[in-house]
Amino acid sequence: MNEVKEDLEQGTKSKIIPPESGAPFNAVEEVIYRRRSVRYYQDKQVPDYLIRRILETGRFAPSSGNTQPWKFMVIQNQELIKEMSRDVVKMMRLLMKFADYIEKGTWWKEWISKLFQRFSNNMFHPVPAAAMKLIAEEKLGVWHGAPTVIFLLMDRRSAGDPMVDVGISGQNMVLTAHSFGLGTCWVSFCKPIGMMPKWKKRLGIKFPYKLVTTVALGYPRGVPDGQVPRETQAIDWYEEDGSFKVIY
Amino acid sequence: MPEYLKCKDWWKIESFRKLGKDIILGTVEIDRAKCKGCGLCAGACAASALELKDKKVKMIDVLPACMSCGDCVAICPRGAIQLKGYFQLKRYFRYLDRGEPSLPRKF
Structure with missing residues (x-):
């Protein structure tokens, strides 16, 4: 045990100390709590370097057996987005x-x-x-007029639940985008695109890839991020002394 | 009786009463004094449940399919909107094991 302690002291890495009880939210918590799905975008396009930075965080998500079963498609062609929505x-x-x-x-x-x-x-x-x-009825846009749409595809041959892995990597990207002040919205009404042979051919979605979901990305109008109440789910808690409690 | 069933145009949707048994829609309260009619909330609403009328925003009369996501509450720059009722489902789709909604808590 002592050796490990010394290693930590000597190394260049510093250990993160957990916050005290009742301490203010840190930056990561703040982003998570303030994230809202954005459905109202500016026409301004997101610069490439920001999108690259966002995609890079998706690449570093945990996955089952480190298989990294995802593939991303960035669509910025407005004609294509409009055609797909239609x-x-x-x-x-x-x-x-x-x-x-x-x-x-x-x-x-x-x-x-x-x-x-x-x-x-x-x-x-x-x-x-x-x-x-x-x-x-065309009251709700499919991608809400977002200038960029990221398609998340999964590798069907992968280990475990590739769909969950893709979701984790997507959430990484979404949180990064919100920390940059961008807006995102998960859109799974893209399912017809993944089913229609016309679009599968045009976008090159073929085995082993399967379209899972999409994320709309862009600069939001106004400041949509903020804290709102969310429901509290029951948590079953099996304690160390063998007792059991349900908390909310 | 939920608030939205009392609205006067309910008969425009034939199965409204039937729907009311299965779904309790969310409601928001708009402070008309604070609202300046910028329309951000109406644009952000996923359910198109808000509309601008006479430079003030209000919930639509016929079936405001609000799912109490809180996007309008968060986007309002003047804090004029408050969540009042929460979206609930009944029968097969009813929510299980939930407590009172709350803001992020510190422990």
């Missing part, structure tokens, strides 16, 4: 013809939407279902 809107409109349980339809529509919900309860959860309806 196709997403088209697909959403088609979907809303069959599955729409907000507006009352005919008897078969209600029945089919229930069926959709039963077999894909994440995609047809009431919140994304309402958002899909808004996209179909």
Whole structure:
């Protein structure tokens, strides 16, 4: 034990001391607590060096077995983004013809939407279902007019849960972007793009890659970052002395 | 009875009553004295639930699909918006094991 201690003293690295109880939030916590999804962007393009810096942090995310199963695509071509949004809107409109349980339809529509919900309860959860309806009605932009969109792709052959690994690397990038004062928003309504053969061919998404999700990136209008209340989830706590408690 | 069911245009959406059984929508309260009508919150709203009317912002009458994300609260430069009601789901999608919403806490 003593040897280790000496090594730490002699080395060039310094050890980080954890904060005291009740100490103010540090810079990382501050970024995490103030991060909000930004859905209102300026037209100004993000410079390349900032995007490179953001992508670099995504590269250093933890992954299962250090497989690093991600691939990033940066799309700044506004024509391409517009074309993709148009196709997403088209697909959403088609979907809303069959599955729409907000507006009352005919008897078969209600029945089919229930069926959709039963077999894909994440995609047809009431919140994304309402958002899909808004996209179909063009009240909500797919990428909210962001000047840059980062596509996150995963390597299907990878170890463990590559989708989780991609999510971790994406969150690294998002937090870095917010620490630079940029705005981001996770957009998973890109799923039709990953399914349509036309776009798969055009963007070169082929085996082993699969489109997981996208992150819209840009300078926000106003100052959207700030603290808002969030729900407190129950935490089951198995203590050292064998007792158990639930805290919030 | 939730607040949004009392609004006068509810019949415009036929299944509104049915929806009210499954979903309790979020609500925000706008301080009309502080609001200067810059429209940042209306632009930031993910659900298009806010609109500008007579240079003041207000929640739309018909189905403001607010999910109490708080983007409008955070973006408002004058602190005119406050979250009042939180989005809740019932039946199959109901939220489990949750306490009162709160700001980041220091321990």
